[in-house]
Amino acid sequence: MYYLLSLLSLLDIVLCLTVIPKVLAIFWFDLRSISFSACFLQMFIMNCFFAMESCTFMVMAYDRYVAICHPLRYPSIITDQFVAKAAVFILVRNLLITVPIPILSIQLHYCGRTVIENCICANMSVSRLSCDDTTINRLYQFAGGWTLLGSDLILIFLSYIFILRAVLRLKAVGAMTKALSTCGSHFILILFFSTILLVFVLTHVAKKKVSPDVPVLLNVLHHVIPAALNPIVYGVRTQEIKQGIQRLLKKGW
Numbered sequence: 001m002y003y004l005l006s007l008l009s010l011l012d013i014v015l016c017l018t019v020i021p022k023v024l025a026i027f028w029f030d031l032r033s034i035s036f037s038a039c040f041l042q043m044f045i046m047n048c049f050f051a052m053e054s055c056t057f058m059v060m061a062y063d064r065y066v067a068i069c070h071p072l073r074y075p076s077i078i079t080d081q082f083v084a085k086a087a088v089f090i091l092v093r094n095l096l097i098t099v100p101i102p103i104l105s106i107q108l109h110y111c112g113r114t115v116i117e118n119c120i121c122a123n124m125s126v127s128r129l130s131c132d133d134t135t136i137n138r139l140y141q142f143a144g145g146w147t148l149l150g151s152d153l154i155l156i157f158l159s160y161i162f163i164l165r166a167v168l169r170l171k172a173v174g175a176m177t178k179a180l181s182t183c184g185s186h187f188i189l190i191l192f193f194s195t196i197l198l199v200f201v202l203t204h205v206a207k208k209k210v211s212p213d214v215p216v217l218l219n220v221l222h223h224v225i226p227a228a229l230n231p232i233v234y235g236v237r238t239q240e241i242k243q244g245i246q247r248l249l250k251k252g253w
Contacts, residue, residue: 003083004060005234007090011053012227018045019120019223026119039121044102046223047123051094051148053226057190058152059086061159064183069166097144104140108132118216120223153194160187189233192226 019042025031034042066077101123108130118125123141127134163183234241 001060001063003087004056004063007087008053008056008060008230011049011056012230014045015049015053015223016227018042018049019220023119023220023223034121039116039126040102040106042121043105043123043126044098046120047101048094048098051098052090054149054152055090055094057186058155059090060186061156061190064186065159065163068163068183094148097148100140101137101144104137105130108134108137117212118219120216120219122219149194153190156190189226189230192229 022034022042063078067074070077105123105127108127109132110129111131113129116125116129123137124134127137160183
């Protein structure tokens, strides 16, 4: 669990450092320009690391499933080797599937407008500036996004269905509360992560019916709020992390 929390923290840090400094520069100092290469680098990191975060949530759901549904087998299943293989899988799967997104966009011919209707170099916001047909870009973004995030969400919810079924069978006093407490914070963050993403997709689909500022706001919130909530929720709900913070505070005083 701690390895996976460390990986999740690393992904949040990279995403924030990729997006938030530029967003703050736009809001605070009106520094709106961004170079061509930096824009596509930002696009690649956002797509890749968001997919990696989703995949990390999926592995964490499997970890909780094994811990609750097969507790005696947990040490033999969730080993250091399993975590290493899971990390490699998270990296390779999402790298291979998200690399074509900036490659397809960078090969388009850009002419005329150079102003993105967003404060982040999102794929479709940049592609709309092209004079070429962007159908392939849209189809790949749609297919890739739903393949990655959709499969992760399905597996996450399946894990929690099995967990809930196992929890309801527990007869020991306090066992159900402990099991739900173990999974509660994780499930809340997944719901929040997927809800913002779903609303963001729906606003893009129905962009003619909503203000153009709404997708921009949701895009920024999707980068800021989960990254801010993850350490708070896991820090408060994980006893060892809470005790470590208390020890650090006592040393500081």
